[in-house]
Amino acid sequence: MTKDRLVLLSQHCGDCPIRHRAVCARCDADELRELEAVKYYQKFHAGQSVINAGERMEFVGSVVSGVATLTQTLEDGRTQMVGLLLPSDFVGRPNRAHAAYDVVATTDLMMCCFRKAPFEKLLETTPHITQRLLEMTLDELDAAREWMLVLGRKTAREKIASLLASIANRSNADAGAGCISRQVFDLPITREAMADYLGLTLETVSRQMSALRREGVITLNGTRNVTVPDPTKLSAAAGNDAGIAV
Amino acid sequence: MTKDRLVLLSQHCGDCPIRHRAVCARCDADELRELEAVKYYQKFHAGQSVINAGERMEFVGSVVSGVATLTQTLEDGRTQMVGLLLPSDFVGRPNRAHAAYDVVATTDLMMCCFRKAPFEKLLETTPHITQRLLEMTLDELDAAREWMLVLGRKTAREKIASLLASIANRSNADAGAGCISRQVFDLPITREAMADYLGLTLETVSRQMSALRREGVITLNGTRNVTVPDPTKLSAAAGNDAGIAV
């Protein structure tokens, strides 16, 4: 199932599109060289499994391009997404032998992988890596807690609006700051994945998307392309402070 | 509201009950001395606010004894607990000026506080602190993700059972490993706090507690003291793998 992975040869970190956002962000030239010694690139195609819960982890790494999901599954098949991995996000848990979650590529995916044991050694000897990973982990913890509020206390409509707002903000951030007045973006995931993200069924996701469209909060071009004519309205629908940004 | 805090004088880290589990766990004698230079103790009584979301943070720190909760609130009053802080747990986010959550003492609480700016400097210069904080943050992230599965995909009954199982395990761990056959513990929180933890109403919590009692999964002595005659049954009720531990 995972044997048709494509392993690429090394390439220089200097050219890397995530050089200044990933776990290597604080590294100087010497430290980068140490990372390069233990790294390799690996390509996954859309739908392919990166690692399954319970499997032995041979590497940790960064998403270079593409999107992956982190999910947890109960024996009866109920699944909950617990992370959405975008470029520069870190995958894997140092000092743990087995994966806790399923990681699946939802688009074609390029990973920068570090062999696990030597990376763990670098964490002991290279403060710039540990410091950056701490910073990123604290950010993820905040995101997870924000998400807990969405899962625990928001209505289906608010959940959808929250997800759309968060994706809109991230694509805006990537595209550089700019017009807040009108946002257009593509959903990187299916309705089913949205449902798994939000603790809903895909039918409810579909119904609420339609409702938001009917009410003019969003417009759809096909099923995946979303435009938000008035971000204030979306923010209000998400239950965020009547749209008053902090 | 927070002016009746009790600030205590320094005391030696060597005697500290959380010395080997908290953020200082990896520190040697020299490093402890550096921490002692920026630390102070602060006592809060049950119900008192430790810090409010949006306030400027003057310190980060560790719970020494007692229990505190981390909560997030929407403007209309809906609240979601996003963390339950027990002894040795870390409070606060280095490199962030303002608190993101409300922290409230639910029992009398002793905090070991580090002045924020000097602590941030120590993170730059003392790898043992950064490494330990990274480890703790990764653990919390895992806990948050486990919790997301509970919030998003479990039924009310399973949510309650999951919470009881997790509290039972933690009190067992504290009391030292031992008899797995029969667990007795006190709930450190009210039904309302349980509801905020699980994304339920307090009425639903109460009903499900009664249901678990009727079915013999738990026994109650008063409202707070729980005994679990058969942990396998509780684990099954929590939706965990038919009770087969991993």
Place this chain on the structure above:
DNA sequence: CGCAGAATTGATACATCTCAAGCTGGGTGG
């Protein structure tokens, strides 16, 4: 063109919320 996966829509069932009424136990003041 036609097929398969993805998405929408409808009808109904059910879990949880909401509103409301009582209960319980521990503390306080008369």
Place this chain on the structure above:
DNA sequence: CCACCCAGCTTGAGATGTATCAATTCTGCG
């Protein structure tokens, strides 16, 4: 010492939001 009180908790009846089951309808692609 008792009566009262109050926060915490339980229980009930009805309302409501979301899940479930079941057709269709889209959409992209070979």
